[in-house]
Amino acid sequence: xxxxxxxxxxxxxxxxxxxxxxxxxxxxxxxxxxxxxxxxxxxxxxxxxxxxxxxxxxxxxxxxxxxxxxxxxxxxxxxxxxxxxxxxxxxxxxxxxxxxxxxxxxxxxxxxxxxxxxxxxxxxxxxxxxxxxxxxxxxxxxxxxxxxxxxxxxxxxxxxxxxxxxxxxxxxxxxxxxxxxxxxxxxxxxxxxxxxxxxxxxxxxxxxxxxxxxxxxxxxxxxxxxxxxxxxxxxxxxxxxxxxxxxxxxxxxxxxxxxxxxxxxxxxxxxxxxxx
Amino acid sequence: xxxxxxxxxxxxxxxxxxxxxxxxxxxxxxxxxxxxxxxxxxxxxxxxxxxxxxxxxxxxxxxxxxxxxxxxxxxxxxxxxxxxxxxxxxxxxxxxxxxxxxxxxxxxxxxxxxxxxxxxxxxxxxxxxxxxxxxxxxxxxxxxxxxxxxxxxxxxxxxxxxxxxxxxxxxxxxxxxxxxxxxxxxxxxxxxxxxxxxxxxxxxxxxxxxxxxxxxxxxxxxxxxxxxxxxxxxxxxxxxxxxxxxxxxxxxxxxxxxxxxxxxx
Numbered sequence: 001x002x003x004x005x006x007x008x009x010x011x012x013x014x015x016x017x018x019x020x021x022x023x024x025x026x027x028x029x030x031x032x033x034x035x036x037x038x039x040x041x042x043x044x045x046x047x048x049x050x051x052x053x054x055x056x057x058x059x060x061x062x063x064x065x066x067x068x069x070x071x072x073x074x075x076x077x078x079x080x081x082x083x084x085x086x087x088x089x090x091x092x093x094x095x096x097x098x099x100x101x102x103x104x105x106x107x108x109x110x111x112x113x114x115x116x117x118x119x120x121x122x123x124x125x126x127x128x129x130x131x132x133x134x135x136x137x138x139x140x141x142x143x144x145x146x147x148x149x150x151x152x153x154x155x156x157x158x159x160x161x162x163x164x165x166x167x168x169x170x171x172x173x174x175x176x177x178x179x180x181x182x183x184x185x186x187x188x189x190x191x192x193x194x195x196x197x198x199x200x201x202x203x204x205x206x207x208x209x210x211x212x213x214x215x216x217x218x219x220x221x222x223x224x225x226x227x228x229x230x231x232x233x234x235x236x237x238x239x240x241x242x243x244x245x246x247x248x249x250x251x252x253x254x255x256x257x258x259x260x261x262x263x264x265x266x267x268x269x270x271x272x273x274x275x276x
Numbered sequence: 277x278x279x280x281x282x283x284x285x286x287x288x289x290x291x292x293x294x295x296x297x298x299x300x301x302x303x304x305x306x307x308x309x310x311x312x313x314x315x316x317x318x319x320x321x322x323x324x325x326x327x328x329x330x331x332x333x334x335x336x337x338x339x340x341x342x343x344x345x346x347x348x349x350x351x352x353x354x355x356x357x358x359x360x361x362x363x364x365x366x367x368x369x370x371x372x373x374x375x376x377x378x379x380x381x382x383x384x385x386x387x388x389x390x391x392x393x394x395x396x397x398x399x400x401x402x403x404x405x406x407x408x409x410x411x412x413x414x415x416x417x418x419x420x421x422x423x424x425x426x427x428x429x430x431x432x433x434x435x436x437x438x439x440x441x442x443x444x445x446x447x448x449x450x451x452x453x454x455x456x457x458x459x460x461x462x463x464x465x466x467x468x469x470x471x472x473x474x475x476x477x478x479x480x481x482x483x484x485x486x487x488x489x490x491x492x493x494x495x496x497x498x499x500x501x502x503x504x505x506x507x508x509x510x511x512x513x514x515x516x517x518x519x520x521x522x523x524x525x526x527x528x529x530x531x532x533x534x535x536x537x538x539x540x541x
Contacts, residue, residue, distance in 0.1 A: 179360035182328050182348045183374045183425070193373075197364045274364045274405050 062244045070244035071251065079233075084252065086228035087218055090146065091260075094153025095214040102158045102210075103203060106165025110199075111191065116166065127163060131156035131213075132220050144225030149218075156217040160209035168202025169195055204268040211264045215257040230256070278304040278327065278429065278461065282336035284486075285322050295486040296322045300336070302480060302489055306428070309455055309462045311476025313469060313522065315529035319487030320465045324433045327463060328354045340429070350377060353422030357434040359414040361406040367393060367417045368402035374425035392420040396450065412443035416450075423454065429461045436471065448475060469522065473497075473514045474505065481521045484529035491521055 044064050051058035062070075074080040109116050135152055142148035172195055180194045222231025230253045237246035285297040296319040304310050314320050325331045326338060329348040338345045340352075353374070361370050371389035380388070393402055396416040406414055415435055422430060436444040452475065455462055466472050472479045473495055481490045495514055497505050505511060 173360075175356060175358055175360045176362060178330060179354070179356060180373075182330055182352075182354040184347075184349045184377055189377075193376075194362070197362070200364070274407065 060243065062247065066244050067247040067251065070242075071248035074233075074245060074248055080248075080252065083228055083230050083233045083249070084256070086226075086232075087222065087230045087253075087256075090149050090221070090229065091153060091214040091218050094150045094155075094217075095157050095210060097150070097154045098157030098161055098210055098214075099207060101154070102161035102206070103165055106162045106203075106206075107169055107191075107196070107199070109162075110166040110169025111195065116170075123163070123166075127159045131159075131217055135220065135224065139224060149221040149226070152221050153214050153217050156213045157210035160213060161203070161206035164202045164206025164209070165199060168199030168206075171202070172198040201268075201272040204264075204271055208261065208264040208268055211260050212257065215253065215260060219253060277306050277339075277341060278302075278463075279339040280304075280323075280327075280336070281339065283323075283326060283333045283338060284335040285319070285326065285331070286334045297326075297333075298486040298488050300487070300489055302492075304461060304463060306341075306461055307459045309452075309464065309475060309477045311472035311479045312463065312465045312482060313467060313472045313479060313518065314482030314487060315484050315522065315526040316467060317529060317533070318482045318484050318525070320467075320482060321433055323482075323487065324354070324431050324463065324465055327429070328352055328431050330354075350374060350425045351427050352429045352431055353425065353427035355415075355418050355422050355430065355432040355435045357437050359406070359411075359418045361414055361417055361421075363406050366403050366405055367398060367409065370406070370417055371421045371424050374421055378425060388424055389420075392424040393417070395423065395454065396420045410443075411439050412447060415439065415447060419451070419454075423458070423460075427460070429463065430455075432462065432464045434465055434467065437467070444471070451475065469515055469518045470506065470511075473511060473518065479514075479518060481518060482525070484525045484532060490525065493518060493521075 047061075047064040049063075050056045051061050051063045058066075071080070109119055131152060134155065138148045138152045138155070142151055176194055176198060177190065180190050185193065218229070219231035219234065222229035223235045226232040230249050234246050234249035234253070237243070237249060280300050280302040283297060283300040284295070287294045287296055300323065312320055312323070322331070326333050327345070329345045329352070332346075362373065365373065368386065368389045371392055372385045375385045375388060390399075390402060393399060393416075396419055398413060398416050398420065401409065401413065406417070409417065419435070436447055439447065448471065451462075451464075454460075462475075464472075464475055466475075474497075476495055479493045479495055481493065482488065483490045493514065497508065497510060497514075
């Protein structure tokens with residue numbers, strides 16, 4: 001039974017091939033979270049000490065503990081929740097709409113080569129135009145309300161998703177297509193069973209990038225004509241010289257961005273387990 | 277029965293026409309194991325693509341049981357050198373791929389896929405993803421996938437070229453075993469003379485580009501799955517015969533290549 005011995009040889013081969021470092025030493029694993037937070041702790045310490053030791057003017061950079069207190073007050077008064085909610089609604093609306101628009105569009109553009117060739121110059125032009133450069137245009141056309149804010153986020157989020165989707169479809173291994181065609185698959189089923197699943201990792205990369213953009217652009221959008229939102233909070237606090245509040249807003253938005261990115265990373269990992 | 281009648285294939289490469297195959301005439305009996313050898317770049321794979329219906333001949337025609345081949349279909353199964361497994365599907369789901377085009381219930385599909393995985397010795401590996409399998413195991417999955425939808429013809433394009441020697445030999449034995457059991461027609465393309473002699477009932481030797489059939493050597497080594505066939509004196513004789521048939525072609529292919537490199541540089 002040649003087959004049996006070979007199978008066994010294969011099995012041991014896999015064990016030997018396992019990437020080194022999969023089984024890490026126990027102390028290394030338990031200390032990992034601590035090691036990762038060292039830099040953050042140092043950063044916060046420096047932030048606390050620089051103003052306290054008068055290396056910088058505490059008026060413009062209050063110590064971290066003051067900012068934390070301001071943050072806690074904002075939280076208790078419910079202001080923080082209100083601003084965060086306003087921001088999240090805008091971000092998620094723009095982000096969600098971008099997903100709905102950009103994925104199908106990207107699939108079509110990537111699949112039909114003539115469409116891609118036709119649209120490519122325009123795509124290149126737009127993706128190299130900073131979204132924020134267009135903010136005044138959006139405000140002019142759509143006014144100061146929610147529409148322009150969500151639209152600018154939608155716009156900024158569309159590009160990474162669109163371009164990654166197009167790229168994902170274009171770079172599907174031709175051998176997989178050939179193999180599927182050899183089994184008699186027509187264009188539609190080829191698309192559904194090969195192109196689409198093969199593009200999922202690339203699409204998710206685009207979605208993750210868009211997630212980051214949705215928070216980045218949000219702040220700028222909220223600095224113009226908003227009555228709520230974290231961007232508004234930051235801008236408004238600066239105007240009224242409530243400097244600790246301003247920093248509280250900044251910290252909140254970076255933590256929000258971080259959490260959003262982590263969530264999307266997890267999701268990406270779940271959908272791309274097969275990718276090495 | 278497969279009849280290849282006066283088949284030629286010309287490609288257009290950047291405005292220049294490039295003859296890959298010329299005047300191929302060949303008959304392959306139902307249930308026959310035919311090995312095809314030739315120097316690299318002689319159009320072996322092109323010939324297989326034509327048989328698979330993945331591209332169309334420029335001249336001539338290919339008849340499968342009297343019916344011209346006009347496109348791919350589940351009556352032929354192709355096994356590629358690079359396995360071509362779908363990385364997002366587990367082994368069993370890969371084998372099910374071709375079955376999804378047939379009218380089977382989900383349970384029947386799964387059962388048939390499992391059966392064919394066990395046929396190639398991969399029971400217990402059903403839920404592994406391709407990247408969790410070794411090269412030999414991946415090729416077994418690919419073979420199981422092609423067998424599962426029960427094609428009449430198995431078209432194999434240098435399927436073992438990327439494997440190490442031990443794995444290759446055990447997969448050769450396994451293929452012979454499966455071939456004897458299922459009685460499928462097999463067209464097996466290889467650049468290995470010994471592999472061709474060991475597997476093929478006949479070995480077709482192709483010329484360097486443009487690829488033509490130079491000679492077809494019938495091989496009779498008795499029941500090949502038994503004993504040390506490779507050490508038999510007849511085996512050595514076949515090897516010498518095929519080697520001398522190929523030598524000129526390999527040399528010509530090499531000169532062709534050098535000339536092309538020189539003209540490009």
